Amino acid sequence: MKIAIMVNEGPYTHQATDSAYQFAKAAIAKGHEITRVFFYHDGVNNGTRLTVPPQDDRHIVNRWSEMGTQHNIDLVICIAAAQRRGLLDENEAKRQGKNADNIAPGFRISGLGQLVEAGIQSDRLVVFGD
Amino acid sequence: MLHIVNKSPFDTGSLASVLRVAKKDGGAVLLIEDGVYAAVKSSATEASLKAAGMPVYVLQADADARGLQSKLMEGVNMVDYGGFVDLVAGHDNVQSWL
Numbered sequence: 448m449k450i451a452i453m454v455n456e457g458p459y460t461h462q463a464t465d466s467a468y469q470f471a472k473a474a475i476a477k478g479h480e481i482t483r484v485f486f487y488h489d490g491v492n493n494g495t496r497l498t499v500p501p502q503d504d505r506h507i508v509n510r511w512s513e514m515g516t517q518h519n520i521d522l523v524i525c526i527a528a529a530q531r532r533g534l535l536d537e538n539e540a541k542r543q544g545k546n547a548d549n550i551a552p553g554f555r556i557s558g559l560g561q562l563v564e565a566g567i568q569s570d571r572l573v574v575f576g577d
Numbered sequence: 578m579l580h581i582v583n584k585s586p587f588d589t590g591s592l593a594s595v596l597r598v599a600k601k602d603g604g605a606v607l608l609i610e611d612g613v614y615a616a617v618k619s620s621a622t623e624a625s626l627k628a629a630g631m632p633v634y635v636l637q638a639d640a641d642a643r644g645l646q647s648k649l650m651e652g653v654n655m656v657d658y659g660g661f662v663d664l665v666a667g668h669d670n671v672q673s674w675l
Binding site (some may be wrong): 448450455462463464469470472473474476477479517570571572574575576577 | 658675
């Protein structure tokens with residue numbers, strides 16, 4: 448079954464992203480396909496590669512990156528939510544005249560249309576948030 | 578429809594809304610995160626969950642994390658994340674009551 452996931456909360460602030468990750472992991476283990484994870488609102492903070500948690504804590508950003516790469520999951524960050532919160536990829540940094548970008552590997556920045564498309568093209572859309 | 582509730586019933590009215598408006602036929606409630614507090618034995622919400630008229634599931638990991646293993650009411654079904662996935666796959670629609 449094709450399952451899409453929406454994450455509306457940031458890492459280390461709310462359980463939502465942990466719940467979403469554990470759910471995705473279990474779904475993959477059961478042979479389902481996670482088609483896309485759409486990060487919206489504070490959820491976009493799951494996609495900054497500058498995150499440096501203490502060594503004895505889980506690395507939420509890397510965890511998503513690795514899962515996305517391993518299982519070919521499209522990790523999409525909402526562009527409007529990302530720009531407000533200082534998340535830029537190379538193109539956006541250039542376009543906005545910023546001297547750095549910070550998007551983590553496996554993530555890409557796109558628009559809300561990707562959420563709508565995920566809802567249409569997947570059998571289920573599961574939302575995690577506050 | 579699978580109704581996912583992640584809020585304590587003592588914080589928000591999410592669970593009360595589900596129990597009020599959800600179509601019982603084919604419906605189910607899954608309590609995750611702080612939503613699991615609704616299933617504590619002898620709590621103010623026990624009676625309303627017993628009268629839900631649809632199956633109630635509790636995510637084991639979230640109940641365990643809150644020390645509620647032995648404190649849950651009878652009649653609720655414990656699931657792990659795999660069981661969570663099965664519930665999502667087994668219902669045509671999923672609604673998170675955020």
